[in-house]
Amino acid sequence: MRRRVVITGMGAITPLGHSPAELYHAQLEGRTGVGPVSLFNARAFPTNFAAQVKNFDLGGYVRDPQRWENSGVNTRFALAAAHQALSDADLLDHNKIDPARIGVYLGSGEGIQDFDHLIPLVAHTYLKETNQMNAVAFSEGGLKKFHAGREYEQELHTTTGHVAGYFGLEGPNYNCLTACAASSQAIGEAAEIIRSGDTDLMLTGGSHSMIHPLGVTGFNLLTALSTRNQDPTKASRPFDFQRDGFVLGEGAGMIILEDLEHAQRRHATIYAELTGYGSTGDAYRVTDSHPDGRGAIACIRAAIADAGLKPADIGYINAHGTSTQVNDKVETVAIKNVFGEAAYQTPVSSSKSMLGHLIAAAGAVELITCVMAIRENTLPPTINYEFPDPECDLDYIPNTARSKRINHALSNSFGFGGQNISLVVSRFQK
């Protein structure tokens, strides 16, 4: 019998609020977190709006916030969400728990490149005629202009390192970065580390922001973002016929996963059980997902089977639902393939219609939404749903939250490049 893994703590820093309850209730009200970009001057970018985190103060969560003044928001959001999740699980002063039995597995993104120093230096050391860099001038300039601390904090292992170091979590420490699937994959693999017996507890989830000049530049060049600049709050419209791309969001979501018996022994509050995990690769193209949803289908199937369930047992699907033409169509195809006729009786919604796309952190925040939906018996809507797309013909919970008691929810995350992750979370039953 494999070990059962339950969720005993949650934390969230998001464009819709700074706790799981705020995040969830804002979604039930159908609120949007999208607005003009204020983090930098994006007026002349093809996309000038995003879902930003508002009024964030790290000092509300850690004693000495100035210690992380060189860190990107990826680390700052992560510390705050981790504090919430650990506090919620009553683990902040874990005197009775061996810290070596608490691990960390995040799907967190990179820190933010120092655009204001890098770009002028490149401009002055690039030789247009030969399309080459003056490496000596660049090196000398970089050594003078770049800030060592801020450069270091861009490294991909610093977020998990800071979180483990600050909170004293001495178990296995991982970070994966599989684009939009990262934090879901982290949660799935973290559960497997508990099942393997190596730890009893894992802090897991993700944190990311790509709302910075090079991030928006990259996605704009790929034409992946919505360019509905005249009406940003309507821009994220998953499954709607007029969708034209995703909207960047930012934030962090963290949960505590715990071995069931361990949780029961210490009388922890059990929010839900993580019952299913599926992980596949598309092996198709780096630019597109497989048109028939091959990898997505296999991954949804694997997650439901891992939970010991049938598709008809799933009461709600929190879709990847990015609001791009291709994702929403292929995800619909995949759901219909796995669920058959039951697809039309299974409500599906996209939190991204309100939150935007938190990239690496998206899956964790969406899983938290599923846990809240199971506990509060109400499913969040897909907002901005106005014009049905004949190719997307499922029940997307249009615009208004819905009361429904469910026992099992499925959360999908599909990464750019072809990593597919599905998680099943279930009402806890002894």
Place this chain on the structure above:
Amino acid sequence: MSSSSRRVVITGIGIVNPIGLDAASFWDSLSRGQSGIRAVETFDASGLPSRIAGEIRDFDAKNYIEKKDRKSLRLMARAIQLAVAAAQLAIDDSKVDKDKLDPTRFGVEFGAGLLPTELEELGAASQASVNCQPGSVDLEQWGKQGLGCIPPLWMLKYLPNMLACHVSIFHNAQGPNNTITEGDVAGLLALGESYRIIKRDQADFFLVGGADGRVNPLSMVRQCLFGHLSQRNESPESAVRPFDRGRDGWVISEGSGVLVLEEANHALARGARIYAEIVGFGAAFDRDTSGRGLARAIRTALKHAGIGPGDVDHVNAHGLSSIKSDAWESRALLEVFGSLPQPVPVFAPKSYFGNLSAGGSPTELAASLLGMEHGLVPATLNYTEPDPACPVNVIRSTQPMTKDYFIKIAFTEMGQCAVAVCKRWK
């Protein structure tokens, strides 16, 4: 680790490294004591305090990739090209018939780091956006003009998950696909996770590895700023001196190491050559860099393997050649192995080719696997004067491998640690 009876073996090695462009030439350099550290040649490094590196010269990814796939090379940063090449070599070495593999049971997992942007690609955009006042970027100009000067698929070239993505596409691997981004321990954590995935019956065949490509101005400036690189510019071959009293820092290197992991019965059924069995894995966070966390990871791995410290033939060390981290590693080794009557031999493969970061541990593990094939543990280069802060038994000359187990250690300067135990296949 679990009650699973599934066993995991290593059946292929792919190496693209400063000391060899395949496993055989890599072993040849190891057995001859040939260092791969030189003065940097690919760009003029005279503006940097550290001007040496483990560079791969004469690497052309086209030589490793089928013709139909070559157009995707323009979407690959250096580290990705190194990774797809090493993956191809690992598949070739495993002699697997890919048509007979179940693609849904074929996984890919890589360790990767930040992939530095090629600065030329931002050159025109940068110049279009800084013309008003020196030192600041006009974001309106960037949005209007600059952005359009950058290649449309620019971002895809630098996403860390693209190593595993391209490899999965080339080899039609539709099983689990992950990318671990934990600095110098990333590749070993990827190996540990793949080992768990095969054990728990979610895959039978895995390409596991890591790669890094940091011999370029941007990466080297950043690492120079962090201040831990060797500045032994006048004698590059003796710059990496793990555990030696005269060490002054580590050396940047580029390359990739990829291993084929396979469920044992799957490997036996196809008559595969088996290099070794993975029998234990442990990971931990060494919070105060005291060595206690690393010692715990070692003990966990030995426990999973069902062996004691005395069963270990040699330690394949992280051995970075950093003043602080070699002492830290020594404390951990002393804690686990210190009570043995004979001190455990320590082999530090970075002494040959420097620090490949995310690509390091799979490459270094391969050095001991090849050693097992030849019955030998290579010498550690440049170990001339013991350091009282590093009281470990560093192997100075090639010696026979007499016991059936070795361990591979890797960790980051922040404290993320991992340890794998490999066993001779009988």
